[in-house]
Amino acid sequence: MNEHIPAPSLKRLPIYYRRLKDAVKEKITYVSSDELGQSAGVPAAQVRKDLSYLEEKGRPGVGYNAESLAKHLEGFLGLTEDKKAALIGVGNLGKALVLYPGFARYGLSIVALFDNDPAKTGHTVAGLEILPVKALMNAVPQMDINIGLITAPAQAAQEIANAMVESGIKAIWNFAPTRLEVPDDVFVKNEDLASELAVLSHYVKRDR
Amino acid sequence: MNEHIPAPSLKRLPIYYRRLKDAVKEKITYVSSDELGQSAGVPAAQVRKDLSYLEEKGRPGVGYNAESLAKHLEGFLGLTEDKKAALIGVGNLGKALVLYPGFARYGLSIVALFDNDPAKTGHTVAGLEILPVKALMNAVPQMDINIGLITAPAQAAQEIANAMVESGIKAIWNFAPTRLEVPDDVFVKNEDLASELAVLSHYVKRDR
DNA sequence: TAGATTGTTAATCGATTAACAATC
DNA sequence: TAGATTGTTAATCGATTAACAATC
Numbered sequence: 001m002n003e004h005i006p007a008p009s010l011k012r013l014p015i016y017y018r019r020l021k022d023a024v025k026e027k028i029t030y031v032s033s034d035e036l037g038q039s040a041g042v043p044a045a046q047v048r049k050d051l052s053y054l055e056e057k058g059r060p061g062v063g064y065n066a067e068s069l070a071k072h073l074e075g076f077l078g079l080t081e082d083k084k085a086a087l088i089g090v091g092n093l094g095k096a097l098v099l100y101p102g103f104a105r106y107g108l109s110i111v112a113l114f115d116n117d118p119a120k121t122g123h124t125v126a127g128l129e130i131l132p133v134k135a136l137m138n139a140v141p142q143m144d145i146n147i148g149l150i151t152a153p154a155q156a157a158q159e160i161a162n163a164m165v166e167s168g169i170k171a172i173w174n175f176a177p178t179r180l181e182v183p184d185d186v187f188v189k190n191e192d193l194a195s196e197l198a199v200l201s202h203y204v205k206r207d208r
Numbered sequence: 209m210n211e212h213i214p215a216p217s218l219k220r221l222p223i224y225y226r227r228l229k230d231a232v233k234e235k236i237t238y239v240s241s242d243e244l245g246q247s248a249g250v251p252a253a254q255v256r257k258d259l260s261y262l263e264e265k266g267r268p269g270v271g272y273n274a275e276s277l278a279k280h281l282e283g284f285l286g287l288t289e290d291k292k293a294a295l296i297g298v299g300n301l302g303k304a305l306v307l308y309p310g311f312a313r314y315g316l317s318i319v320a321l322f323d324n325d326p327a328k329t330g331h332t333v334a335g336l337e338i339l340p341v342k343a344l345m346n347a348v349p350q351m352d353i354n355i356g357l358i359t360a361p362a363q364a365a366q367e368i369a370n371a372m373v374e375s376g377i378k379a380i381w382n383f384a385p386t387r388l389e390v391p392d393d394v395f396v397k398n399e400d401l402a403s404e405l406a407v408l409s410h411y412v413k414r415d416r
Numbered sequence: 417t418a419g420a421t422t423g424t425t426a427a428t429c430g431a432t433t434a435a436c437a438a439t440c
Numbered sequence: 441t442a443g444a445t446t447g448t449t450a451a452t453c454g455a456t457t458a459a460c461a462a463t464c
Binding site for chain 4: 214216217250251253254257267268269270
């Protein structure tokens with residue numbers, strides 16, 4: 001209830017959210033924990049446990065009100081707040097994330113691009129001019145940026161993280177395959193495609 | 209030892225691997241579990257436990273032989289085998305993954321692109337012609353493809369998965385935000401950026 | 417030998433799941 | 441009322457961590 005929600009539960013909430021939005025679109029009023037569980041591949045009990053960390057309650061014998069729970073999740077997950085992000089490292093992955101329309105649905109907009117390569121600065125991607133990293137310091141307060149995306153090579157990542165921290169960013173989404181040293185009050189979410197690939201890779205190898 | 213390695217352990221192995229390769233580059237012969245742990249943000253005991261699922265042993269009082277353990281991990285993770293992938297859904301995310309050079313390092317090469325949008329088929333990305341999805345059936349055995357990447361919209365994902373299964377693909381990396389129904393012998397790794405974003409988002413929201 | 421670090425066992429921690437009274 | 445499904449507690453499961461004898 002008032003406990004801290006575990007990360008695994010938190011990650012399932014957007015899945016439930018999508019299922020609820022689908023239900024709303026189909027004019028279905030109530031969705032059961034069993035149905036929500038199927039969308040995420042977990043048992044109904046898990047869903048109920050996950051939702052027990054929220055304030056919203058279901059109706060015994062009926063299920064959860066799709067519209068109301070979806071709204072609640074929007075608030076809880078912060079989907080409606082406009083989260084503004086700066087992206088540093090405009091390589092292929094960086095470009096893709098800028099052009100990826102999927103983030104907007106979850107309230108994230110990338111509003112500024114940075115790169116230390118002079119061959120890149122000045123150019124434009126998705127209508128945004130690529131700025132030198134030293135411009136970050138002013139841009140963060142000015143544009144009200146609260147998230148930093150690192151899509152630069154591993155060697156450059158720590159230096160970029162330092163610049164982000166210095167500029168006042170408190171949440172970093174790190175796509176570079178390296179561990180970042182940051183102060184305790186800065187949150188880092190590492191996204192390591194190689195780690196994920198390892199699981200697939202190991203499976204494929206075993207398979208023959 | 210002969211137990212099945214847990215997924216969390218498996219995901220840490222590529223991180224240790226990178227640290228070992230760095231050590232090799234710097235001509236360091238031995239690396240301790242403590243050093244490996246620092247690169248992954250876990251305690252030394254965790255590293256030793258993770259490595260206990262492999263055959264390779266460390267030397268008490270000394271550490272792990274960097275070159276030898278790196279080699280072993282390459283084999284265990286299947287990094288050296290050329291894993292060939294077909295990518296279906298050549299939108300922004302799809303394009304990015306095709307152009308992303310990071311995969312090659314882990315033995316994955318995307319060798320064929322598919323899309324059902326006739327406006328896209330025939331065009332070329334990274335030297336690969338985009339083919340209609342119905343061409344998958346022949347391409348998989350012909351090109352020895354063993355992994356399928358789905359970067360299409362959610363609505364199209366299940367149909368694409370069906371085509372992949374029918375063509376003989378046994379491992380699917382699904383970037384579409386939906387759960388796929390597949391036979392038991394097909395492995396699906398879901399990659400849900402919205403789930404990951406939820407963790408960041410929730411943190412940012414709390415933060416103010 | 418003394419110091420360092422391993423491999424492994426046992427203890428701990430935290431997440432998942434089963435079970436069921438409460439309730440719509 | 442009968443049937444369905446919730447919220448929550450307790451049991452289970454599995455991963456992490458501490459501890460330490462073994463060993464280089």
